[in-house]
Amino acid sequence: MEHPIETRLQPPLDLTIVSIMKPEPLNPDAIAALQGVKHSFQTDRNFQEIHCSSDAAAKLQEIAPTCLRLASKLSANAELGILYRMQASSDHDHFIILALNSEVPNAPGPRLVGLHTDHTTDIDHLAVELTSLL
């Protein structure tokens, strides 16, 4: 049985308010221009694709639902709070999923943004820059 992913954004990544005000997807070109971003995808709350920048992004988008469900289950089982960001890192890459638009039921626009970046990328700084695009 699939459980919905509950998300709640808090500072310093409060992406919710502005994304509600601007329902259309983020500008893919603007995301691609962010420093360190190699690939990106956007999906709605049901993980349906809104935008995918490349085949590599599509592969990451494939595993996003499973990753988020497992990670959300992990945090819920341990009563550690509601998940709003997941990041996996290797020596070469970061793979980040940010949850958006979570506070308002049926809010339009992207619910998830996934980014594949260079490993030197400062993810917190990138998230702030992403916020400016919303």
Add this chain to the structure above:
Amino acid sequence: MGNNELIQYLSRSGNITGSFLVSPSGSYLAGDLPDFLDSTKIPAMAEEGYNVLETIRTKLPDAKEIRLDTHLLAIFLRDLGRALLVVLVNDSAKANSAKIAIDVVARRYLPEGG
């Protein structure tokens, strides 16, 4: 660096709310647990942690760490080969400095690098 030394190092490094080590089979190895964390839930946490990591490794084969941000905590799960290190940080703003401490202990735990 042994299991207990590793945990003690993390406990002294500041910014860290709690940390623990579990074996790949879910056995608790060492830890400095915060009051709010029920130790009986650690095996399930470890299993889920490994599951997330393995799922991601289908696309990023060399992935070694997961960071989960909740509205309460930043949670780091670092694969140390012989164990999974879980570190809890209660302020996302401090998570980057905690990350440095995790990198240090991972290098000491694994001579070839964390």
